[in-house]
Amino acid sequence: SLLVRRAAAERRRRRVNRTFTTAAACLVVAAGVFVAVGSVTGEPNPDSIHSPAAALLMTGRTYSVTDAASGVTSVVGLEDKGWGTHVALELKGVKGPLQCRLLAVGDDGRSEVVASWGVPDKGYGVPGSPDPLLLHGGTSLTQDELNHFTVQTFDGRILATVAV
Structure with a gap:
């Protein structure tokens, strides 16, 4: 039963890590889009x-x-x-x-x-x-x-x- 609990804990840890990694990747993409749009619509005329x-x-x-x-x-x-x-x-x-x-x-x-x-x-x-x-x-x-x-x-x- 200890082995089962450790395996479940390891799966939760991986899932949390994967969620944070995905969120970080989304932020990087969103920042890139924001910068690209800003450079297209900004100065000069x-x-x-x-x-x-x-x-x-x-x-x-x-x-x-x-x-x-x-x-x-x-x-x-x-x-x-x-x-x-x-x-x-x-x-x-x-x-x-x-x-x-x-x-x-x-x-x-x-x-x-x-x-x-x-x-x-x-x-x-x-x-x-x-x-x-x-x-x-x-x-x-x-x-x-x-x-x-x-x-x-x-x-x-x-x-x-x-x-x-």
Whole structure:
């Protein structure tokens, strides 16, 4: 009977050890998930990481200007496509609230809206809001047909003109 009690005690000890080991493994997995989710949803701004605009600004043909009057800095990236031109824009030094658009202007004077957006009160690429605006769009104009890009407000005020 002593042998039976010792065997039962040994089984209980193993069961308790197995339970604690399983619980510890679950905690390790949960901590890993928490860290992974935190790294995906945390800083920096997700719009500025691995976006098509950021990629095009790194790999495409780029043109830039800082407008003396407005202080706005614009970088335009271009990529040839079968349908026209893929366009990316990085915009800094602009405070809101504003509604803006990016126009592609051809050598023949034809213009097309590439994209439009709202600038929040805090702005983009300014003290207190250092992240630039990154966006992308397209135009049916080919790179050979393009003359310049204009960043303008909806009321027609020109913030920057980028020659290409």
